[in-house]
Amino acid sequence: MTNIAAAARKRVPIFLVAAFAFLPLAEPAQAQKAGGSITVGLELDVPGFDPLKVGVYDAAALTPAAAIFDTLTYLNDKGEAQPKLALSWTHSDDFKTWTFKLRPGVKFHDGTPFNAEAYKANFDRQKDPANKCRCAFYIAAVNSVQAPDELTVVVNLNDPSVNYPTLVSYPNQNAAVHSPTAWKTKGDDYNRNPVGTGPYILKSWTAGDRMILEKNPDYWDKDKVYLDRIIMKPLPDAQSRFASLQSGEADLVWDDEYDADNIQKAQKDPKLTVHSYTGSGAQVYAFNTKTPPFDDVRVRQAMVMAIDRKKMSQAITNGLAKPASNPYGDGSWVKCKDDGALPFDVAKAKALIQEYGKPVEFKTVVTATPRGRVVGQVLQQFWKNVGASMELDQVDQATIPPRAFMRQFQLIPWRIVDLADPDPQMYANFHTGSPVALANYSNPELDKILEHARVTAETDKRIEDYCAATRLINKEAIWFWTFQNTYYAVSSANIKGLPKMYSGMIDVSRVWKE
Amino acid sequence: MVAFVARRFLYVVPVLLAVSLLTFLIASLLPGDLAYVILGDQATPEKVAALRHDMGLDQPLWWRYLSWLGHVLQGDLGRSFRTGQTVLQAVSERIPVSLELMLMAEFIGLLIGVPVAIACAARAGGAFDRFMTGSAFAMLSMPSFLVAILLIYLFAVELRWLPATGYVPFTEEPLANLRFFVLPALTLALAEWPGIMRVLRSDMIATLQEDYIALAKAKGLKPSRILFVHALKPSSLTLVTVTGINIGRLLGGTLIVESIFALPGIGRLLVGAIYTRDLVILQGVVLLVACGFVIVNFIVDMLYAVLDPRIRHGHA
Numbered sequence: 001m002t003n004i005a006a007a008a009r010k011r012v013p014i015f016l017v018a019a020f021a022f023l024p025l026a027e028p029a030q031a032q033k034a035g036g037s038i039t040v041g042l043e044l045d046v047p048g049f050d051p052l053k054v055g056v057y058d059a060a061a062l063t064p065a066a067a068i069f070d071t072l073t074y075l076n077d078k079g080e081a082q083p084k085l086a087l088s089w090t091h092s093d094d095f096k097t098w099t100f101k102l103r104p105g106v107k108f109h110d111g112t113p114f115n116a117e118a119y120k121a122n123f124d125r126q127k128d129p130a131n132k133c134r135c136a137f138y139i140a141a142v143n144s145v146q147a148p149d150e151l152t153v154v155v156n157l158n159d160p161s162v163n164y165p166t167l168v169s170y171p172n173q174n175a176a177v178h179s180p181t182a183w184k185t186k187g188d189d190y191n192r193n194p195v196g197t198g199p200y201i202l203k204s205w206t207a208g209d210r211m212i213l214e215k216n217p218d219y220w221d222k223d224k225v226y227l228d229r230i231i232m233k234p235l236p237d238a239q240s241r242f243a244s245l246q247s248g249e250a251d252l253v254w255d256d257e258y259d260a261d262n263i264q265k266a267q268k269d270p271k272l273t274v275h276s277y278t279g280s281g282a283q284v285y286a287f288n289t290k291t292p293p294f295d296d297v298r299v300r301q302a303m304v305m306a307i308d309r310k311k312m313s314q315a316i317t318n319g320l321a322k323p324a325s326n327p328y329g330d331g332s333w334v335k336c337k338d339d340g341a342l343p344f345d346v347a348k349a350k351a352l353i354q355e356y357g358k359p360v361e362f363k364t365v366v367t368a369t370p371r372g373r374v375v376g377q378v379l380q381q382f383w384k385n386v387g388a389s390m391e392l393d394q395v396d397q398a399t400i401p402p403r404a405f406m407r408q409f410q411l412i413p414w415r416i417v418d419l420a421d422p423d424p425q426m427y428a429n430f431h432t433g434s435p436v437a438l439a440n441y442s443n444p445e446l447d448k449i450l451e452h453a454r455v456t457a458e459t460d461k462r463i464e465d466y467c468a469a470t471r472l473i474n475k476e477a478i479w480f481w482t483f484q485n486t487y488y489a490v491s492s493a494n495i496k497g498l499p500k501m502y503s504g505m506i507d508v509s510r511v512w513k514e
Numbered sequence: 515m516v517a518f519v520a521r522r523f524l525y526v527v528p529v530l531l532a533v534s535l536l537t538f539l540i541a542s543l544l545p546g547d548l549a550y551v552i553l554g555d556q557a558t559p560e561k562v563a564a565l566r567h568d569m570g571l572d573q574p575l576w577w578r579y580l581s582w583l584g585h586v587l588q589g590d591l592g593r594s595f596r597t598g599q600t601v602l603q604a605v606s607e608r609i610p611v612s613l614e615l616m617l618m619a620e621f622i623g624l625l626i627g628v629p630v631a632i633a634c635a636a637r638a639g640g641a642f643d644r645f646m647t648g649s650a651f652a653m654l655s656m657p658s659f660l661v662a663i664l665l666i667y668l669f670a671v672e673l674r675w676l677p678a679t680g681y682v683p684f685t686e687e688p689l690a691n692l693r694f695f696v697l698p699a700l701t702l703a704l705a706e707w708p709g710i711m712r713v714l715r716s717d718m719i720a721t722l723q724e725d726y727i728a729l730a731k732a733k734g735l736k737p738s739r740i741l742f743v744h745a746l747k748p749s750s751l752t753l754v755t756v757t758g759i760n761i762g763r764l765l766g767g768t769l770i771v772e773s774i775f776a777l778p779g780i781g782r783l784l785v786g787a788i789y790t791r792d793l794v795i796l797q798g799v800v801l802l803v804a805c806g807f808v809i810v811n812f813i814v815d816m817l818y819a820v821l822d823p824r825i826r827h828g829h830a
Contacts (some may be wrong), residue, residue: 047596054597206778243663247674402562
């Protein structure tokens with residue numbers, strides 16, 4: 001990993017990126033062609049864009065959001081924050097205050113000028129306890145935002161964040177910048193009539209059907225925006241979504257590894273292109289280390305060693321899912337020479353259970369969906385092979401978080417989402433006392449590593465910290481990781497310029513048609 | 515006749531009340547507390563308790579039902595917690611799609627079912643009759659999601675005659691609109707026509723054995739005249755019932771078919787509401803749909819009276 005931004009920061013404490021401000025956003029190899037329109041098939045109906053109403057943007061909402069809204073920064077191909085609505089940024093020595101200089105002359109689609117006040121209004125609206133926004137949870141780390149002048153935004157954090165600009169790089173419910181005039185004048189209707197500064201303007205939206213987005217003629221970076229029009233529509237059924245791509249009604253569709261048959265079919269089809277991106281984070285499970293049998297480290301280790309991830313991937317996704325041995329993933333800049341992963345070793349697992357001496361019987365929480373059951377049954381089989389008996393505890397998807405928060409589980413599935421920096425989630429998941437430190441596990445050594453990593457600027461030192469953390473977690477087997485977060489989109493072969501799908505976001509705002 | 519309509523209408527009121535109660539109970543008894551759904555990954559016990567209080571979820575069930583019913587009777591079916599849309603807005607945006615789909619499906623179903631039934635009844639037990647009865651049985655046992663995928667594969671992917679998914683409003687592009695509806699309507703119709711055909715066929719066979727048909731034959735009337743004029747109307751009573759009940763079945767079918775063909779109708783709205791636990795939309799849509807069904811059946815009862823004078827005079 002070559003984190004230029006971080007490397008530069010090592011030498012120059014105040015890092016200015018103004019010089020990059022006028023470089024093109026994407027540097028594609030082929031010649032781009034302007035004009036035309038494409039149709040994009042999303043997985044789900046998008047409920048809307050007002051953070052106060054929808055709370056959280058799901059993957060389907062991110063695709064239109066990336067076209068309608070801008071964010072302060074964006075991530076380049078190497079995962080580094082680059083200027084978008086912010087031209088440059090500096091930080092305080094303790095990494096708790098970040099100051100962003102904004103791009104001048106930017107206007108929202110309704111003509112409202114974009115400035116520091118507008119940015120602050122967005123933040124305040126989400127943070128205001130009176131608004132009871134679910135979205136406030138995700139900006140809990142930000143204490144306040146100030147607007148000292150027209151083009152300066154100061155972000156005050158509760159805790160240090162050395163990579164904060166990478167965390168405001170994609171238009172989720174918090175980072176997308178909305179026009180204050182629009183939400184004030186439209187009220188309840190704003191949710192379905194969003195106004196941003198982005199490259200495309202939402203022209204019409206038929207409920208449950210198509211959104212028509214047209215190129216913003218006044219966009220600040222309009223030379224890098226090629227398509228005249230983008231149509232986005234939900235295609236909820238996986239089979240007919242893929243059929244729509246084959247028959248030409250859609251040019252690009254969302255997909256996931258559970259639709260492995262179609263992805264593999266598309267990989268062999270010269271008329272189609274499969275785009276995939278393995279991000280950071282992973283699909284994970286947490287043991288409750290306070291309840292038997294998982295209060296004994298030998299049992300936890302045995303369970304982890306019994307899992308054959310390759311076979312599991314074959315069983316649930318035709319082999320598409322990529323095994324994970326740490327919580328960082330291929331897409332993270334944290335690369336470990338040794339992550340201390342326990343090997344797949346049935347004999348060793350059996351021996352550990354024998355040593356434990358008591359019968360190993362427990363329940364695993366799974367979602368009551370066909371997918372959840374299959375994954376549960378595969379694990380059940382692995383654990384049966386080493387002499388443990390596991391029962392499936394099938395619950396509704398919405399029941400998993402409260403069960404997790406109240407520690408009402410023995411083993412529970414969870415997810416570490418794809419973020420540009422590991423700190424927010426590693427700290428929350430493993431530091432003593434955090435509400436999502438699900439394993440109920442406390443280790444001063446692990447706490448110390450996590451505290452050090454969040455206030456250290458040098459990337460290589462942070463990598464050392466995070467690798468030490470995962471070695472400790474793997475050895476103690478308090479959580480285990482099954483598969484990496486891999487995202488898929490399938491398109492006609494003539495669709496070019498799709499950037500990496502960070503956080504699962506399919507950003508079609510700068511693609512072109514050959 | 516007026517007395518008959520009034521009497522019938524009185525039956526409808528308790529039915530609608532029962533429907534509202536059932537709808538409410540089903541939505542309330544779904545696993546997964548709404549407060550947890552809304553709070554998602556920040557559902558700490560304190561926040562859940564506060565939200566439950568805000569939303570009145572800590573009130574007893576009967577009280578919640580009565581307050582919901584009170585609002586419904588004033589025409590306020592509530593607002594989605596996800597989109598801020600009212601139930602009436604959401605339904606009125608989507609009902610035209612589902613109505614068009616159901617009407618087309620029923621029309622295609624009748625278009626196939628009625629002629630086949632007449633042909634079969636005319637030569638009951640013949641080769642055509644046996645073949646069609648067999649095919650009808652096969653069609654009836656094919657689930658609509660399978661039929662849908664087969665049709666998409668054949669007509670959209672292989673032949674490229676029709677689109678696989680999509681929708682445009684009829685008011686914008688009538689022809690394109692119809693093209694989008696052909697496959698979904700055909701999917702539903704293929705499950706509809708067997709029922710229509712079998713009911714009409716057996717009624718026709720019974721009617722054709724009546725004395726007045728023998729008389730008509732003896733008078734030397736043309737067989738086609740006997741079939742279409744003398745036998746069809748008295749045989750179509752059960753058909754009217756079946757067509758009425760089918761509307762309910764079709765509504766069920768739209769849940770699957772609208773999802774597969776990506777039509778923005780009531781079925782999709784309902785599926786989305788179930789997945790996201792949007793209980794306000796769920797309750798509201800189910801209630802409206804159930805009311806629609808009750809009203810359709812009320813109309814069917816009225817049609818009976820038109821078709822059969824004995825019913826309207828109370829002799830049946």
